[in-house]
Each structure stands twice: as structure tokens, then as C-alpha cells.
Amino acid sequence: MANIKELARMAGVSVATVSRVLNNHPYVSENKRNAVEQAMKASNYQRNLNAVHLSKGKTMLIGVIVPFVNHPYFGLLVEGIANEAVKNNYKLVLFQTNYEETREIEALEMLKHKQIDALIICSRNSPFSVVDDYTKYGPITLCEDSREKNMSSTFVDHYKSFSQALNYLHSKGHKKIGYCLARNSGSNSRYREKAYEDFLKKINEPFVPDYVFYDCLYFEDGQTVIQRLIGMHSPPTALIVTNDQVAAGILVCCTEEDISVPDQLAILSFDNQPIAQVMNITTLEIPLVEIGKNLLLQAINHRQVHHDELFVKMIERKTV
Amino acid sequence: MANIKELARMAGVSVATVSRVLNNHPYVSENKRNAVEQAMKASNYQRNLNAVHLSKGKTMLIGVIVPFVNHPYFGLLVEGIANEAVKNNYKLVLFQTNYEETREIEALEMLKHKQIDALIICSRNSPFSVVDDYTKYGPITLCEDSREKNMSSTFVDHYKSFSQALNYLHSKGHKKIGYCLARNSGSNSRYREKAYEDFLKKINEPFVPDYVFYDCLYFEDGQTVIQRLIGMHSPPTALIVTNDQVAAGILVCCTEEDISVPDQLAILSFDNQPIAQVMNITTLEIPLVEIGKNLLLQAINHRQVHHDELFVKMIERKTV
Numbered sequence: 001m002a003n004i005k006e007l008a009r010m011a012g013v014s015v016a017t018v019s020r021v022l023n024n025h026p027y028v029s030e031n032k033r034n035a036v037e038q039a040m041k042a043s044n045y046q047r048n049l050n051a052v053h054l055s056k057g058k059t060m061l062i063g064v065i066v067p068f069v070n071h072p073y074f075g076l077l078v079e080g081i082a083n084e085a086v087k088n089n090y091k092l093v094l095f096q097t098n099y100e101e102t103r104e105i106e107a108l109e110m111l112k113h114k115q116i117d118a119l120i121i122c123s124r125n126s127p128f129s130v131v132d133d134y135t136k137y138g139p140i141t142l143c144e145d146s147r148e149k150n151m152s153s154t155f156v157d158h159y160k161s162f163s164q165a166l167n168y169l170h171s172k173g174h175k176k177i178g179y180c181l182a183r184n185s186g187s188n189s190r191y192r193e194k195a196y197e198d199f200l201k202k203i204n205e206p207f208v209p210d211y212v213f214y215d216c217l218y219f220e221d222g223q224t225v226i227q228r229l230i231g232m233h234s235p236p237t238a239l240i241v242t243n244d245q246v247a248a249g250i251l252v253c254c255t256e257e258d259i260s261v262p263d264q265l266a267i268l269s270f271d272n273q274p275i276a277q278v279m280n281i282t283t284l285e286i287p288l289v290e291i292g293k294n295l296l297l298q299a300i301n302h303r304q305v306h307h308d309e310l311f312v313k314m315i316e317r318k319t320v
Numbered sequence: 321m322a323n324i325k326e327l328a329r330m331a332g333v334s335v336a337t338v339s340r341v342l343n344n345h346p347y348v349s350e351n352k353r354n355a356v357e358q359a360m361k362a363s364n365y366q367r368n369l370n371a372v373h374l375s376k377g378k379t380m381l382i383g384v385i386v387p388f389v390n391h392p393y394f395g396l397l398v399e400g401i402a403n404e405a406v407k408n409n410y411k412l413v414l415f416q417t418n419y420e421e422t423r424e425i426e427a428l429e430m431l432k433h434k435q436i437d438a439l440i441i442c443s444r445n446s447p448f449s450v451v452d453d454y455t456k457y458g459p460i461t462l463c464e465d466s467r468e469k470n471m472s473s474t475f476v477d478h479y480k481s482f483s484q485a486l487n488y489l490h491s492k493g494h495k496k497i498g499y500c501l502a503r504n505s506g507s508n509s510r511y512r513e514k515a516y517e518d519f520l521k522k523i524n525e526p527f528v529p530d531y532v533f534y535d536c537l538y539f540e541d542g543q544t545v546i547q548r549l550i551g552m553h554s555p556p557t558a559l560i561v562t563n564d565q566v567a568a569g570i571l572v573c574c575t576e577e578d579i580s581v582p583d584q585l586a587i588l589s590f591d592n593q594p595i596a597q598v599m600n601i602t603t604l605e606i607p608l609v610e611i612g613k614n615l616l617l618q619a620i621n622h623r624q625v626h627h628d629e630l631f632v633k634m635i636e637r638k639t640v
Binding site: 059061068069070071072075076079082083086091092094095096098103106218219220222223249252253274275277278279 | 379381389396406411414415426430543569595597
């Protein structure tokens with residue numbers, strides 16, 4: 001492929017003239033413009049857009065950090081981000097971190113090196129202080145409450161929504177309430193644990209470590225939960241579950257094990273994915289697609305730092 | 321932020337010397353190297369990696385075309401691609417097309433303009449001839465049989481595997497077999513339709529248009545299938561289903577509607593996702609993660625065009 005020098009040679013003009021033609025500058029004679037355009041055609045010249053981005057300082061790429069691409073929760077978030085990106089002519093660069101901090105740093109470094117215009121962090125592993133260091137290179141948008149920070153955010157209040165779930169189950173007569181979480185680090189999990197602790201104090205119940213189930217992410221994780229539950233002398237009468245997929249897995253296992261839902265075990269989950277509708281699962285709807293859309297808009301309209309709290313909604317069905 | 325000229329001025333050296341230091345060239349005196357490094361530090365200089373890519377001609381970005389990011393089938397494919405990309409220090413640029421051809425062209429144009437090093441098309445909408453035009457700009461890898469073309473591919477033979485599914489159901493005594501597909505365009509769907517047509521001829525059964533269900537992609541689509549089935553005078557006794565998610569949705573609706581599986585309706589699906597294991601669904605395993613991994617390797621090791629056929633595997637469970 002010809003470069004700009006060769007084009008100049010072929011067209012019999014200066015490199016500066018070729019550059020002016022490429023950038024649609026005025027003050028190029030009609031003859032010279034034609035000569036350059038013919039040389040471009042003859043040599044099948046393609047502009048290297050990295051060069052164009054270099055001069056304009058924009059890549060039209062937005063980085064998105066997710067722990068896994070193939071998960072219903074992050075799938076819906078990325079769906080919201082991707083749909084809005086398409087509308088605004090942005091493309092997404094996907095960083096799958098598997099919850100590894102070094103992968104997150106790689107993404108932050110790409111922001112630093114101007115390879116992406118902005119970065120959306122759907123699930124953060126690095127400390128706030130580390131991420132904050134990179135805000136000077138470009139906008140960083142978070143999917144968690146960052147009202148104290150110099151980064152825009154779109155979030156639901158996980159303390160508030162988990163408390164809402166607990167109080168709802170309590171109002172239905174439950175005191176022995178267990179819960180499932182994706183992982184025991186992560187800020188969202190910490191908010192949920194704090195809400196649980198405060199709730200137990202309020203209703204004066206002891207903390208039972210057995211009632212907490214970690215690493216519940218996928219449908220198949222429901223199996224492990226029910227296996228552990230069956231082995232308990234005094235199992236919980238209700239479960240708050242990470243997401244609808246895990247709740248669906250639990251529900252299918254309950255049918256197999258003849259555990260009656262909600263009589264023996266009430267199930268309340270999060271997200272309101274289609275599977276929750278089909279299986280009649282009571283759930284707290286998290287507007288994930290809406291959150292994703294808002295995160296993308298914050299990333300591309302970043303003149304001011306914005307914080308948008310969105311709200312969960314109780315969808316009452318048949319598992320509580 | 322300082323550019324290379326300012327660095328040169330600050331360090332009291334030539335632009336060429338700064339360039340040599342940035343690119344770790346030898347033949348720079350210790351004094352000059354120190355001066356440049358101090359200037360970089362003082363000015364908080366960051367290399368614009370687009371400039372580096374420009375000179376090296378590599379972006380370390382691989383484009384991935386999918387119709388939707390949030391779908392179990394493409395989710396597993398992208399998982400395979402993403403895991404292998406991480407290992408090889410590549411990042412993914414995601415193009416969600418919603419099956420729109422113009423979105424595909426945008427991705428192809430990014431390849432043309434050197435914004436990505438290679439392109440993986442998980443589901444193609446543009447004609448082969450259009451895609452083929454872009455192979456001169458960089459490697460394009462396809463997730464469908466392209467043995468006649470100048471593009472690498474990793475695929476399963478959908479004609480062969482659909483025939484395998486039909487013959488399996490026939491060996492179990494079924495003659496009235498229906499099937500669900502994602503969409504009625506797309507080359508994979510065409511192979512499946514052709515296999516169905518040939519099978520009907522072979523067993524001398526008529527084609528019943530009612531036995532074909534389109535737009536079956538998600539769990540919730542199972543509901544529509546069962547609703548239509550209930551309304552039929554002579555419903556099929558077996559269904560071959562797009563994927564395990566739709567099969568799971570059908571299975572849940574069968575339970576609600578008191579349709580006995582497999583006695584009244586046998587269900588055979590594709591993929592072997594975890595949900596198929598938990599719900600005991602008989603399925604033809606498609607090695608999606610393996611396919612994704614291979615697609616990425618083909619995209620980055622592209623000196624020769626390769627075609628790799630992978631094979632489905634019958635997983636017998638309780639729905640046939």
C-alpha cells in the first residue's frame with residue numbers, strides 16, 4: 001500500500017499538498033487535487049485512521065470492564081451500553097477481567113495511552129485510589145455509588161435494596177433468612193452484607209454463618225445451595241438470591257427434592273430477567289439495560305461529573 | 321501534555337534523539353537519554369500509543385461481530401474468544417449488529433482503516449462477495465464453513481449435525497418432527513432447513529409448515545412454541561430446538577400445561593449449556609468455547625488460511 005510520500009511522488013506534488021488534499025483543506029489547485037486523487041485510486045490508498053485519530057485525539061472507542069462477558073447480569077449491562085454506543089457511533093473495547101486487578105490496570109493504561117476515549121467500569125477490583133489516578137487521562141464511569149469521587153456513576157443503592165428485600169420477607173413472617181452472593185469481595189456484596197447485619201440487629205436474631213452462600217453466579221450454582229440446605233438441621237425459611245438465574249436453578253432443584261416453594265422455602269431474587277417471569281419468581285427488578293445506557297451517555301458526555309441513582313422495583317410473583 | 325518537539329526543546333536535544341529514546345534504540349549517549357527521561361517525567365509525558373501503532377502497524381485489537389452480546393450462544397463464543405485474547409495480550413472490539421448489514425460494514429471498514437488487526441465474524445449478514453473484498457486489508461475469520469473462500473474458518477457442519485438429530489429422533493420412533501430456529505435467514509438456518517427437507521424425502525413424510533418455529537432465541541420464546549403447539553390438531557411428537565435456553569423454556573411450559581416429556585413431546589436441543597445438565601435435557605453439544613478459542617487463534621496466526629471443522633456430540637438425557 002502506498003504511503004503519503006509515494007502518493008506525492010506518483011502525483012508529482014509535494015507531501016504537504018497530498019496532506020492538504022487528504023484533510024480537505026482549501027488552497028489546493030484543481031489540477032493538483034485531481035493528480036492526488038488519481039494517485040490514491042491507482043495505488044488503492046487507504047488512510048490509516050490511527051493517524052487521523054492521532055491528529056484529532058479521538059478514537060470513538062469506549063472501553064468496558066466486565067469480570068465475564070458471558071453472564072446474565074453483565075450481559076444485560078453490556079447490552080444497554082452496546083445499544084447506546086451503536087446509536088452514538090461508538091464502538092466498545094471489551095476487557096474481560098475474571099476479577100483480576102491486572103486486567104483492570106491494562107484497561108486503565110489504554111485510557112492513559114489514548115487508545116480509548118473513555119472507560120466504563122461495570123465491576124471494580126482495584127482500589128478507588130488507583131482508579132482515581134487515571135481520571136486525569138480521560139473520563140471513567142462507574143457502576144457503583146461514587147458520589148464522593150471525581151468519576152461519574154450510575155448505580156442502584158445496594159444497601160437500600162437489600163434492606164427492602166429483607167423487610168419484605170420479614171413482613172411475610174420470615175426470621176430465618178439466608179442469602180446468596182456472587183463473591184465475598186466487591187463493593188456491592190459489602191453493602192448487602194452490611195444491610196443483613198443491620199437487619200439482624202433490628203429484629204434481634206443471631207448471625208448464622210451457614211445461611212450465607214458465596215460464589216452463586218449461574219443457574220447450576222442453585223444445585224450446591226439446595227444440597228447444602230438439605231444437610232442443615234435448621235435451614236433458613238427464605239433465601240435472597242444473587243440473581244434470577246441462580247433462583248431458577250434453586251427452584252428446579254426444589255421441585256426435584258420435593259421442597260415446597262414458598263411454603264418450605266421462600267425465594268426472592270434480583271434483576272427480573274425473562275426467566276423470572278416464565279418461572280414465576282418474585283424478584284427485585286434492577287434496570288440493568290437502563291443503567292448500561294446511562295453509563296455510556298455519561299462516558300461520552302463527560303464535561304461534568306454526574307451521579308445517577310436508579311431504583312429497584314419489587315415484582316411480586318409466586319416464590320414468596 | 322508535552323509532545324515530542326517540546327520534549328526535545330526541554331531536554332536540549334534533537335527530535336530524532338527523543339524518538340530514539342522513546343523506542344529504546346541504542347546509540348544514544350547516557351547524558352542525552354537522562355535528559356530526555358527527565359523531560360518526560362517533568363512534563364508528565366504519555367506516549368500516544370496510536371502513534372506507536374501507526375509506526376508498527378499493529379493495534380493489538382481484534383474485532384468481533386455478533387448479532388447480540390447478550391445471548392447464551394454468542395456469549396459462549398465470545399467467552400472462548402475473550403479468554404484466548406487475554407492470553408495473547410489482544411483486546412476485543414465488539415460490534416453488535418442486531419443482524420443489520422450496515423453494522424457489519426462498519427466493522428469491515430475499521431479493518432480497512434487499520435483500526436483493528438483482524439476481524440472475527442461470528443454471524444454473517446453481508447454476502448460472501450462483500451466480505452471477500454475486505455480480505456486484502458487484513459485477516460477475516462468466519463464461524464461457518466468457508467472452505468471455498470480466502471478466509472479462515474472454524475465451524476460445525478450444521479447440515480450434518482441437524483441430520484444426526486433427525487435420525488436420532490427417527491430411531492426413537494418419531495416421524496412427526498418439528499423444529500425451532502433463530503431466524504429464517506442466515507447460512508446455519510439454511511443448512512438446517514435443507515437437512516430437514518432431505519430427511520422428509522428419505523422417510524417419505526410431507527412437509528408441515530406449522531411444524532417450523534422461527535424467532536426462537538431465548539428462554540421466554542419457549543412459551544410461544546407451546547402455545548402454538550397446544551392449538552394444533554396434529555402436533556409434532558418431537559421438537560429439535562435452537563438451543564438449550566429455548567428448550568428449557570419449552571420444558572417449563574410443558575410442566576405447567578401437563579404435557580408429558582418425552583412421552584407426549586420429545587425435546588432435543590443444541591449446545592449443552594449448564595441449564596441442559598440441570599434440567600436433564602437431551603442435547604447435541606456444540607463446542608462453542610473451543611470454537612471461539614480457535615477463531616481467535618486463526619485471527620492472530622493468519623499467515624495461512626485454515627479451515628477447522630469441530631464436531632457435535634450427542635448427550636443423551638431425559639427429554640427424548
